[in-house]
Amino acid sequence: MKILFICPYPPSSAPSQRFRFEQYFTFLCENNYYFEQHSFIDDFSWKILYKKGYKFQKISGVLRGFFRRFLLLFSVSKFDFVFIHREATPIGPPIFEWVVAKILRKKIIYDFDDAIWIPNTSTNNKIVASIKFHHKVKYICSWAYKVSAGNQFLQTYAQQFCKNAVFNPTTIDTINVHNLTSNHFTNKVIIGWTGTHSTLFYLQPLVPVIEKLALKFNFEFRLISNQAPDFEIPNLNFVKWNLDSEIEDLSQIQIGLMPLEEDAWAKGKCGFKALQYMALGTPALVSPVGVNSIIVQNDYNGFVCNTPEDWYKHLSDLIQNAEKRNTLGSNAKLFIENNYSVNANKINFLSLFS
Numbered sequence: 001m002k003i004l005f006i007c008p009y010p011p012s013s014a015p016s017q018r019f020r021f022e023q024y025f026t027f028l029c030e031n032n033y034y035f036e037q038h039s040f041i042d043d044f045s046w047k048i049l050y051k052k053g054y055k056f057q058k059i060s061g062v063l064r065g066f067f068r069r070f071l072l073l074f075s076v077s078k079f080d081f082v083f084i085h086r087e088a089t090p091i092g093p094p095i096f097e098w099v100v101a102k103i104l105r106k107k108i109i110y111d112f113d114d115a116i117w118i119p120n121t122s123t124n125n126k127i128v129a130s131i132k133f134h135h136k137v138k139y140i141c142s143w144a145y146k147v148s149a150g151n152q153f154l155q156t157y158a159q160q161f162c163k164n165a166v167f168n169p170t171t172i173d174t175i176n177v178h179n180l181t182s183n184h185f186t187n188k189v190i191i192g193w194t195g196t197h198s199t200l201f202y203l204q205p206l207v208p209v210i211e212k213l214a215l216k217f218n219f220e221f222r223l224i225s226n227q228a229p230d231f232e233i234p235n236l237n238f239v240k241w242n243l244d245s246e247i248e249d250l251s252q253i254q255i256g257l258m259p260l261e262e263d264a265w266a267k268g269k270c271g272f273k274a275l276q277y278m279a280l281g282t283p284a285l286v287s288p289v290g291v292n293s294i295i296v297q298n299d300y301n302g303f304v305c306n307t308p309e310d311w312y313k314h315l316s317d318l319i320q321n322a323e324k325r326n327t328l329g330s331n332a333k334l335f336i337e338n339n340y341s342v343n344a345n346k347i348n349f350l351s352l353f354s
């Protein structure tokens with residue numbers, strides 16, 4: 001069996017790629033699958049992608065990506081399946097996908113873990129957003145042999161266009177990667193959040209709660225991201241995200257936060273932050289949006305917080321109670337191992353190629 005993996009970014013660079021399919025590569029090798037991975041963005045373009053300036057280099061990087069996609073079409077015929085994560089090209093219509101499905105007659109496995117058919121425009125991408133062709137998602141779904149959806153909300157959308165839309169959750173490698181456990185019996189509690197700069201705004205509504213807590217308790221607020229926030233957070237310790245130290249940095253957190261806004265885009269989220277915290281034995285406090293209420297069960301492995309009062313109450317209680325944090329964290333770790341780990345999901349992942 002030969003599989004061609006098509007993705008936006010270089011290997012091991014983007015969380016969605018690492019946790020949607022890259023961490024299954026060892027499993028595929030063990031089962032005698034041959035595969036290749038081809039990214040649209042090259043390493044140089046990735047390094048400057050979110051930096052200010054470099055306009056010419058970014059344009060050149062996009063053009064190189066399109067050229068590589070064109071050349072790749074000449075080798076697609078040797079593969080049995082073409083696994084496309086999110087999209088073959090970040091802008092423009094789905095020409096590559098159409099050629100693969102309609103001309104080359106290859107079986108496409110279309111994978112996504114966000115509501116990518118909904119425009120999600122920010123100040124950083126508003127120019128590009130106008131040529132993103134978000135509506136192409138439904139066409140790629142209709143051409144796909146199977147759709148691999150990160151949660152039931154995404155699956156329901158895809159089922160409108162593809163009868164073989166299956167639920168394939170974002171998972172955690174609890175054996176080889178997230179294999180540490182948070183120590184809850186430390187002198188100072190660390191409350192933490194991790195994510196990219198594009199999701200930092202979800203934290204802002206929690207700032208008044210954190211400010212109120214800081215008046216009463218001594219804690220560190222650890223923020224792990226590729227960029228520091230442009231707003232004030234009490235007791236902030238910004239830790240720049242680094243692949244080599246990611247797990248160690250996360251494992252030092254005793255309470256993990258995942259606030260979200262109630263909208264269609266957030267419903268497409270797959271609870272990734274919560275999964276990461278919980279896999280390391282850290283209780284998660286989350287907003288009641290999308291799969292969060294499925295992953296987190298109140299007073300068992302974390303808390304679902306509906307109001308600012310909920311956030312303050314549960315944070316306050318957990319800051320003061322190490323035994324409680326430890327119990328919830330142990331339950332969280334076991335829950336992930338049984339339900340959202342690579343080991344628990346690997347047969348489901350392999351079934352995509354049948």
